[in-house]
Amino acid sequence: LLQHHGGARVDIYEKLPVPFGLVRFGVAPDHPEVKNVINTFTQTARSERCAYYGNVTVGRDVTVAELQQAYHAVVLSYGAEDNRVLGIPGENLSGVYSARAFVGWYNGLPENRDLKPDLSCETALILGHGNVALDIARILLSPLHLLRKTDITDGSLAALACSKVKRVWLVGRRGPLQVAFTIKELREMINLPGVRPVLNPADFTGLENAIKDAPRPRKRLTELMIKTALEKPGDKTMEVQASAPREWGLKFQRSPQEVLPTADGRRARGVRMALTRLEGSGDSAKAVPTGDMEELDWGRVEGGPGLYPQGDAWDMSSAAGGPQPRAGLSLAALCARAGLYCSGWVKRGPTGVIITTMNDSFDTAQSVLEDLQVGVLDVSASREGFGAVESILRSRGVRPVSFSDWEKIDAAEVARGKAAGKPREKIVDPQEMLQLIGH
Numbered sequence: 001l002l003q004h005h006g007g008a009r010v011d012i013y014e015k016l017p018v019p020f021g022l023v024r025f026g027v028a029p030d031h032p033e034v035k036n037v038i039n040t041f042t043q044t045a046r047s048e049r050c051a052y053y054g055n056v057t058v059g060r061d062v063t064v065a066e067l068q069q070a071y072h073a074v075v076l077s078y079g080a081e082d083n084r085v086l087g088i089p090g091e092n093l094s095g096v097y098s099a100r101a102f103v104g105w106y107n108g109l110p111e112n113r114d115l116k117p118d119l120s121c122e123t124a125l126i127l128g129h130g131n132v133a134l135d136i137a138r139i140l141l142s143p144l145h146l147l148r149k150t151d152i153t154d155g156s157l158a159a160l161a162c163s164k165v166k167r168v169w170l171v172g173r174r175g176p177l178q179v180a181f182t183i184k185e186l187r188e189m190i191n192l193p194g195v196r197p198v199l200n201p202a203d204f205t206g207l208e209n210a211i212k213d214a215p216r217p218r219k220r221l222t223e224l225m226i227k228t229a230l231e232k233p234g235d236k237t238m239e240v241q242a243s244a245p246r247e248w249g250l251k252f253q254r255s256p257q258e259v260l261p262t263a264d265g266r267r268a269r270g271v272r273m274a275l276t277r278l279e280g281s282g283d284s285a286k287a288v289p290t291g292d293m294e295e296l297d298w299g300r301v302e303g304g305p306g307l308y309p310q311g312d313a314w315d316m317s318s319a320a321g322g323p324q325p326r327a328g329l330s331l332a333a334l335c336a337r338a339g340l341y342c343s344g345w346v347k348r349g350p351t352g353v354i355i356t357t358m359n360d361s362f363d364t365a366q367s368v369l370e371d372l373q374v375g376v377l378d379v380s381a382s383r384e385g386f387g388a389v390e391s392i393l394r395s396r397g398v399r400p401v402s403f404s405d406w407e408k409i410d411a412a413e414v415a416r417g418k419a420a421g422k423p424r425e426k427i428v429d430p431q432e433m434l435q436l437i438g439h
Ligand code: NAP
Pocket: 086, 127, 128, 129, 130, 131, 132, 133, 135, 172, 173, 174, 178, 179, 180, 181, 185, 255, 256, 309, 310, 311, 312, 350, 351, 352, 353
């Protein structure tokens, strides 16, 4: 918007004092290169026509309607806010964690800083075959010396240092041709030092033929799984890996039905799975229960960690009337007339990597500009922008955090990290952040 409209001003509101959302709190700490997009954000936020207001919860401190009064256009870009639940018995038992909370925990998301996941048994079960599942498996199994160089929080490093987990099963309800993770992440997992992949060759029988005409990324991904599964003792990598103290594997065609409690009913000890067969083929194949069941236990009576990484929920209802795909929907036209837009995961659901989301936001900006051009977006009357919101916030005792405030927090985090040889030590308590900037 700033680039393509010389008169546009953009104010960014954020619930937390600190910016960058999923780039700071979702991207794995051992993927620092992915976080380079922060430089683009920073450049944008430093523009004279852009302002950042952190520590403002939209819907509590200021309503969407109040923002609509203050601005010509409001773009909702708050991502996927909640966990997706499985809706099966036992999923609230202690020892079961949503991937969102687990990722938030190791990345210093304030609301998850006290998660204290139980890492006291040897096997962890991760439900789902997506990149988040691989991120979590990698963090659980990575050698500590590698994690110590990242911006993973001190608290989670300490917990991982005491972790007894040495085996991670990633369990999917469909087959090898339907895994949602990508080749780079799989390769990283296969090459993780001190960690052995355990793939069952039988799971991959006949797949070479099946992928002949598959799109190239699916073909290469499947070939890598097949190669890993079929590696024979004596292969160089195999020899190195055979002595690895930790291992991980993929289990297919198992759909979770119930999280099983320990005898005292207080903790999770395993998951009952329905074995499935696939109906249809390719990405759209459906997992249908065969009627057979299997119990996957993590082998300790008191229970242990089980993780649910099937992606964050996309709750359309949480922003009623706003987050709808634009194309072809009259609701979208209505929203545009009201100056209401959406972009990112709140619009499309939790799929795609950062570049996908960036492209999506460019599309949204394009829609705003087009609506402006054809007059759907009415800018004839001037709007006060932050001036109006500021009085509302003041009357409610809310003090926003500016981008230069964030830069002070940033400098403090970097200084704390330096002492420990890390790129930064994240401050996980919002109160501490606010104190640091004199709020
Ligand atoms: P995802 O890619 O959608 O994967 C979710 C996985 O959970 C799928 O295997 C899915 O199986 C399974 N699942 C969903 N509901 C289930 C249920 N009720 N029972 C059993 N299994 C279930 O989601 P994600 O891993 O959370 O990632 C979200 C997005 O962020 C993705 O686009 C991902 O690529 C991206 N991401 C990228 C990176 C990276 O580039 N390194 C890192 C993290 C995330 P079905 O396929 O059968 O539904």
